[in-house]
Amino acid sequence: MWRRVASLSSSISSSFLAQTASRLNTWESLTTGIAQQAKGVIAPKEKTPFITFVLGGPGSGKGTQCIKIVETFGFAHLSAGDLLRREIASKSADGAMILNTIKEGKIVPSQVTVKLIQKEMELSDNHKFLIDGFPRTEENRVSFERIIGVEPNVVLFFDCPEEEMVKRVLNRNEGRVDDNLETIKKRLTVFQALSLPVINYYSEKGKLYTIKAIGTEDEIFEQVRPIFAAFETVG
Numbered sequence: 260m261w262r263r264v265a266s267l268s269s270s271i272s273s274s275f276l277a278q279t280a281s282r283l284n285t286w287e288s289l290t291t292g293i294a295q296q297a298k299g300v301i302a303p304k305e306k307t308p309f310i311t312f313v314l315g316g317p318g319s320g321k322g323t324q325c326i327k328i329v330e331t332f333g334f335a336h337l338s339a340g341d342l343l344r345r346e347i348a349s350k351s352a353d354g355a356m357i358l359n360t361i362k363e364g365k366i367v368p369s370q371v372t373v374k375l376i377q378k379e380m381e382l383s384d385n386h387k388f389l390i391d392g393f394p395r396t397e398e399n400r401v402s403f404e405r406i407i408g409v410e411p412n413v414v415l416f417f418d419c420p421e422e423e424m425v426k427r428v429l430n431r432n433e434g435r436v437d438d439n440l441e442t443i444k445k446r447l448t449v450f451q452a453l454s455l456p457v458i459n460y461y462s463e464k465g466k467l468y469t470i471k472a473i474g475t476e477d478e479i480f481e482q483v484r485p486i487f488a489a490f491e492t493v494g
């Protein structure tokens with residue numbers, strides 16, 4: 260997209276363009292593009308997005324804590340799993356493939372999931388996003404960076420013992436096709452093999468906040484609260 264701007268402005272030096280492009284809010288790359296914004300087709304978003312990825316094994320309490328974060332800090336909550344389940348319910352072209360993948364505890368191709376997240380972000384008036392259950396794999400992570408063009412500000416990791424996660428999922432009682440012992444075992448294997456490397460990646464980047472996800476919901480939230488409170492103080 261930046262190249263497209265450059266081709267329109269051949270009289271301006273490429274280094275000036277590169278500097279200008281890097282200063283421009285990356286939020287713009289989320290929308291259909293600067294060219295369309297210039298034509299007035301799309302209004303540019305006003306604020307820089309603040310992105311939090313919410314990671315943890317199945318049943319670690321991501322969704323539960325996201326509700327509290329939304330209530331307290333006013334984020335928009337985008338659950339990748341919920342968006343995929345919505346696709347199944349809407350009987351879209353990808354619905355059957357997504358259903359089979361979820362039943363198997365496997366990971367849906369990144370492009371499908373990122374496009375769903377992108378659509379929700381574009382539709383939202385909010386600029387603070389909690390992206391729950393994503394990225395689950397390195398492929399998810401790279402795909403988000405490539406398509407959306409931004410990196411997370413914060414990555415939360417709800418660290419919960421497997422035994423507790425299995426107990427919670429089996430008691431969840433929401434009628435999910437993947438809440439059975441056979442699929443949970445597969446999801447835990449996928450989490451260890453594919454999601455932990457993503458968590459380690461963000462740890463090395465200094466963006467990871469690990470939460471001990473045992474205790475009551477309120478006790479766990481008291482570990483989460485200061486993380487976002489600190490960002491609010493910074494502005």
Ligand SMILES: Nc1ncnc2c1ncn2[C@@H]1O[C@H](COP(=O)(O)OP(=O)(O)OP(=O)(O)O)[C@@H](O)[C@H]1O
Pocket residue numbers: 315316317318319320321322323324340392427428430431432472473474475476479
């Ligand atoms: N601290 C807690 N103690 C006991 N049960 C909890 C706690 N937090 C959440 N739960 C319950 O555990 C179940 C799983 O929680 P939740 O749906 O938030 O997990 P999740 O990480 O989003 O799981 P998934 O990845 O499968 O979507 C829910 O029934 C929830 O009510």
Ligand SMILES: Nc1ccn([C@@H]2O[C@H](COP(=O)(O)O)[C@@H](O)[C@H]2O)c(=O)n1
Pocket residue numbers: 317339340341343360361362364365366367368372391392393394395399437446
């Ligand atoms: N990035 C993702 C997120 C989820 N999935 C699939 O959905 C299932 C349920 O996800 P939850 O976050 O609600 O637990 C998950 O087991 C995957 O099959 C995905 O493919 N990619």
Ligand SMILES: [Mg+2]
Pocket residue numbers: 321322338340392
């Ligand atoms: Mg969840």
